[in-house]
Amino acid sequence: MSQMDNLLLANYTELSLHECGREKCQPGKVITLDVKTYHLFHYVLYGSGTFIFNNKTYQLKKGDMFYIPPGETALYYPSDNNPWIYTWIGFSGTKSDQYLKRIGISDDHPIYHDTKELNLKPLFNDLADRYNHSQFLSIECLAIFMNILYKMMIAKHKEDVVLSAKETHIRMAKQFVENNFQFKIKVTDIANSLSLSPNYLANIFKETLGMSPKQYLTDYRMHKACQLLSNGVLSIKDVAKRVGYANPLHFSAEFKRVKRMSPTTYKNQNEL
Numbered sequence: 001m002s003q004m005d006n007l008l009l010a011n012y013t014e015l016s017l018h019e020c021g022r023e024k025c026q027p028g029k030v031i032t033l034d035v036k037t038y039h040l041f042h043y044v045l046y047g048s049g050t051f052i053f054n055n056k057t058y059q060l061k062k063g064d065m066f067y068i069p070p071g072e073t074a075l076y077y078p079s080d081n082n083p084w085i086y087t088w089i090g091f092s093g094t095k096s097d098q099y100l101k102r103i104g105i106s107d108d109h110p111i112y113h114d115t116k117e118l119n120l121k122p123l124f125n126d127l128a129d130r131y132n133h134s135q136f137l138s139i140e141c142l143a144i145f146m147n148i149l150y151k152m153m154i155a156k157h158k159e160d161v162v163l164s165a166k167e168t169h170i171r172m173a174k175q176f177v178e179n180n181f182q183f184k185i186k187v188t189d190i191a192n193s194l195s196l197s198p199n200y201l202a203n204i205f206k207e208t209l210g211m212s213p214k215q216y217l218t219d220y221r222m223h224k225a226c227q228l229l230s231n232g233v234l235s236i237k238d239v240a241k242r243v244g245y246a247n248p249l250h251f252s253a254e255f256k257r258v259k260r261m262s263p264t265t266y267k268n269q270n271e272l
Contacts, residue, residue, distance in 0.1 A: 015093035017137040017145060022087040022128040025049070025078040033074045038092035039100070040068040042076070043114075043124040047084035051076045053110055060084070063114040063121070067105045087128045089145060103152045118155050123148045166204045169194055173201065173213065181221050182244050187213045222258045225251070229267040236263045 018038045022045070033040075042051075048061040053074040060066060062084075068074045070092070078084045105112055114120045127144045131137060176193045177185075190213055191201045198213075205213045221243040228239045240251035255263045 013093065014095045015091060015099075015142065015146065017142055018090035018092065020087070020089050020128060020131040020137055020141065022085070022125075022132070024085045025083050027078060027080045027083050029083075030075065030077040033068060033076075035071055035073055036068070036090060037070050038090045039070055039096055040088060040090050042066050042068075042086045042088045043120065045085045045087060045121060045125065047078060047082045049076060049078040049084040049086075051111075054107060058111055060111070065112040065114065065120075067100075067110040067112070069107055069110075072107070087124045089124075089127060091145065099149050099153070102156060103149070104156050112152070115155070118151055120148055120151065123151075166208060169196060169201070169204055170208050173205070174216070177217050177220050181217065181224060182242055184244060184246065185217070187217070190217070218254060218258065221245075222255055225255060225263070226259070226266065226270070229263055230270045232267065236267075239263065 016038075018036075025047075043065045044060055044062055046062055048059070051058045051060055051066045051074065053066070053068065053072070058066065066074075066076070100106065103112070123144055127141055127148070130141050130144065172194055173190050176190050180189070187201065188198055191198045194201070201213050205211060205216060209216065211219075225239055225243045228234055228242055229236075234242065236252065237248045240246075240248040243251070245251035245254070252263055255266070259266060261269075
């Protein structure tokens with residue numbers, strides 16, 4: 001290779017490329033990867049297959065990507081009825097670990113799923129085409145790969161922002177319940193305090209906490225009721241009022257449903 005060609009190599013301290021390719025695998029072809037000194041991405045262009053790493057088995061399909069870290073081995077093979085076609089890229093560099101962390105890829109999370117919005121397939125195909133045309137990993141190949149990393153990092157950032165917003169809404173909803181549980185509040189009051197629709201609030205509660213806002217409100221009220229009952233000073237009627245129930249019979253029914261015993265039984269068993 002000439003001196004000019006050497007200047008075109010994708011070989012930089014922060015990020016370097018080591019190998020690249022694209023393969024249409026035949027059914028029954030099992031690959032046990034030799035240990036590499038660099039990171040490897042495999043992106044599934046078509047078909048499906050199996051990836052085994054760290055004693056875990058992953059069934060992958062078009063649009064999935066699997067990661068193999070340096071110093072590790074893995075086993076992977078195509079499905080019999082729909083064998084995969086994939087591209088791969090090997091890379092290293094002083095910033096590799098930072099890129100992977102920002103993307104959310106690690107030994108424990110070696111699978112990445114492409115989306116229609118992200119659409120990494122053309123970039124991985126372009127990367128393989130450029131390498132096959134020139135037969136060396138050029139700066140142009142590095143630019144394509146950096147664009148892949150960039151798009152993955154931006155997508156992760158957007159995901160984190162959405163998650164952060166949900167977590168903020170959950171935290172504020174909990175705070176509203178803690179400050180107002182003693183009043184006659186409903187789920188619509190919690191949602192209105194956050195300028196959210198009740199349906200959206202219900203969805204993020206279910207997704208984040210595994211329960212509805214109504215269930216959370218009821219559970220919190222029963223938690224506070226248990227504290228008051230354990231003190232042994234207040235009557236059942238007064239405890240009911242203190243936790244937002246005007247009707248002591250309604251309170252008793254809810255308490256028994258949640259705690260599997262009546263308020264009176266709980267009070268007798270737990271009075272300090």
